[in-house]
Amino acid sequence: MVRETIRITIKRGLSAVAAVFSLVSGMFWHISAKQQMDALDASAEAARKLTELSIQFNVWAAYMAVITGICLACALYFED
Secondary structure, three states: OHHHHHHHHHHHHHHHHHHHHHHHHHHHHHHHHHHHHHHHHHHHHHHHHHHHHHHHHHHHHHHHHHHHHHHHHHHOOOOO
């Protein structure tokens, strides 16, 4: 009984973390795309800075996506 409760709690916790990280990852990719669109109409220096920020947001979005995948894989491990 206790073991089952712990298993369900871990699975729900991992699923919640995956949902939050997935949301943040999508938000980062959205911001990155917006920065790239803004860079199209910017001066050369502003475009370079916006592109650098876009790259940083893409890297963080990728990290978040990896963590999401790990959490979901672990949650599946605790599936019935």
